[in-house]
Amino acid sequence: MNATKIFLAEKDMPRQWYNLAADLPNPPLPPLGPDGNPVSPEMLAPVFPMNLIEQEVSTQRWIDIPDEVNGILKLWRPSPLYRARRLEKALGTPARIYYKNEGVSPAGSHKPNTAVPQAWYNKQFGIEKLTTETGAGQWGSALAFACALVGLECKVFMVRISFDQKPFRRLMMETWGGTCIPSPSDQTQAGRAVLAEMPDTPGSLGIAISEAVEAAVADQSGKTRYTLGSVLNHVMLHQTVIGQEAKKQLKLAGEKGADVIIGCAGGGSNFAGLAFPFVADKIAGADIEIYPVEPTSCPTMTRAPFAYDHGDTAGMTPLLPMHSLGHAFVPAPIHAGGLRYHGMAPLVSQAIVEGLLTPKAYNQTTCYAAAIQWARTEGFISAPETSHAIAAVIEEANKAKEEGKEKVILFNWSGHGLMDLLGYQKYLAGDLVDIPLSDEDLARGIAVMKDLPKPEIRKTGKW
């Protein structure tokens, strides 16, 4: 078998999502309210529909995927599994490198895997309109796409500087019928308050989250809800179709399994989507190395503590148990906008604490060098976020070469970079610099959390 792509038939699509919460050695810790007490499902009801809240708090191992959701996912799923034969050859590695191509979705990334079920469950619950925030625009465009297909209104608060710099992302949302406005806006109290104080602010994801939540909760009709594109448990859940498909495709390729799993991690969802079904195998005894990869500019997993922290800058959201650089932390302006988040998904964070994952961090010039080598061997132009996974893959393949060891490396090619080419321009011109986080800025970020409750996870596993 010398195939480049391994396709899976639509009839072999996963029928259930996999929930890692069922298998982690320790039960997941609950989110906490401002009073330090666990947040109940009812308290989240103004923000999310109850059917998604049930998924958020579920510890059931398998959750059925509705047929109608799979019907829409079929527009691009199962995504092809590729064997990166040309990169292998260029590196002269004995490793066999496989990747899931999540760039084939209409929005060009893995984000629609959760945007579609989120829109669908909201529609089922009687919701008519969704709000969300977006930074670089990947999530906002994915949600606009999903709302168009499901039949919901969609309003996206886009960080103003991205809104101005990336007009094409807004145009994607509008093509799908969504509304995209720069944040801070004059449409919410939160936005107006910021504008009054800083009329020329470039905006931030924290402000945009506040606006999107307020716009959902403030709708007196009760027909509007808020959505999030990463971090939360139900988002990780929806992405697990990636890893489940990959397992079947590796078998079709004649492999017994994978030795190394790699994905870039900002909020954690594309990584979790590929990795969690393999984490289950590792918990059951399989010998697998699993690497979530982040930028040195925003080293949530490699340098920040596991703590209770807010998901947003303003501290409006519940406290989540996660690796966090502190909710006030502002990462350096690297091009991988999707990896510039101060926290990390609670399920990913706990799996790190449990010893199941081995996080890695890379400088952005290393990642762009990897992305250029990728484009000139494998052909596809990668998103700046995805380039972090490629950097780790190349390192691992070179290690296999040094050790003269065959191994199977599987990673998530989470999206194409066709809308985000400016970083490539700067890198090729030699104008890109590395901005690793300094110890001082790390300490300053973490200090914000000093009076918050501390989560405790007793490491029980042997990994």
Place this chain on the structure above:
Amino acid sequence: MNATKIFLAEKDMPRQWYNLAADLPNPPLPPLGPDGNPVSPEMLAPVFPMNLIEQEVSTQRWIDIPDEVNGILKLWRPSPLYRARRLEKALGTPARIYYKNEGVSPAGSHKPNTAVPQAWYNKQFGIEKLTTETGAGQWGSALAFACALVGLECKVFMVRISFDQKPFRRLMMETWGGTCIPSPSDQTQAGRAVLAEMPDTPGSLGIAISEAVEAAVADQSGKTRYTLGSVLNHVMLHQTVIGQEAKKQLKLAGEKGADVIIGCAGGGSNFAGLAFPFVADKIAGADIEIYPVEPTSCPTMTRAPFAYDHGDTAGMTPLLPMHSLGHAFVPAPIHAGGLRYHGMAPLVSQAIVEGLLTPKAYNQTTCYAAAIQWARTEGFISAPETSHAIAAVIEEANKAKEEGKEKVILFNWSGHGLMDLLGYQKYLAGDLVDIPLSDEDLARGIAVMKDLPKPEIRKTGKW
């Protein structure tokens, strides 16, 4: 079988290209030199490598695809055949609508199908560097991709106004290691002459062709050649993998064949790639309607004569037998830049004269309305060129509904529109107007050809 996508295994990829020249009722007419005599293969040798010239003049029905070429094409081929179930439902049509998704290639369109073999044959011939021109950037980026994978230098002359307006296209080429310079440039005599006269010119495809040809021919080492992304016979040839795959996939979908074939046509290559294998069936007696679709602003097939005309504005290329609006014709600035060409591929043109094809023309607002309906039902955002095919598909599907007639419509979704969203913005804002060609401008364009030789094709078929 209720699949959305029908995949074909890599082992079932076409092993040969189909050459329509072997089956057209009349033998194709030769290109003519400035003296009115046929151009010999030797005369083309400074411009193209002999192995591609042999394909250009071949009348052999099947031509083998080298394994190494197929090896690179496997990065995205076979492209999936989709059933557009959501559009069918939205239209309430009894027609079954299928499309080939050529947007899955690394460059996002069908162009790499010929860029890869062209680069490969040049490399085989000992060539080290390729030159070409590009308007909107689709072809230039496809060739840069192919050169990166094959191992050739690539230099693209990009029409200056597009170079300035579409920096991302240039960045794609540079990411793949290509060089992209605005045309007219100071690197060729042709460019310098234009700049001396019109320093502020926005450039044109005609000027860019002159520069790219000169840059190839002027290289004294003999290691540089020129490439073209459409119009020529060998380009049509390379694209026929699309139609061959589609035939096999329709069978897998349980269809006996297609009743209607549709593709947009600028130079003709994506249309020909899908349609020519079906044109062969039509010549052999099959009952198939085949529609090439163009803009009303550049109605080469629907309103221009079949004539001998130059391929470029300056009149430097041989005379080709084709439907032409005249080599000096400047089409209105519609957003579908790839359909703004004064001529049409000789093989497509002759098939029209023979009565095998039924050209159609649409206004751009009709096409954008179709593309919006497509994005909000089928999910994918179409290139402005591709939207012309969609407009024809919707018309045909509505006709089937009126007639209460089941039929199979197959069309070529030639590429995504993620790099070309400004037209969507204008359409959604209500700022887009239709600019059909006036009778006066048509007459003025055609008048340029009045002293050129006249091609004669005796219609022999019964279609």
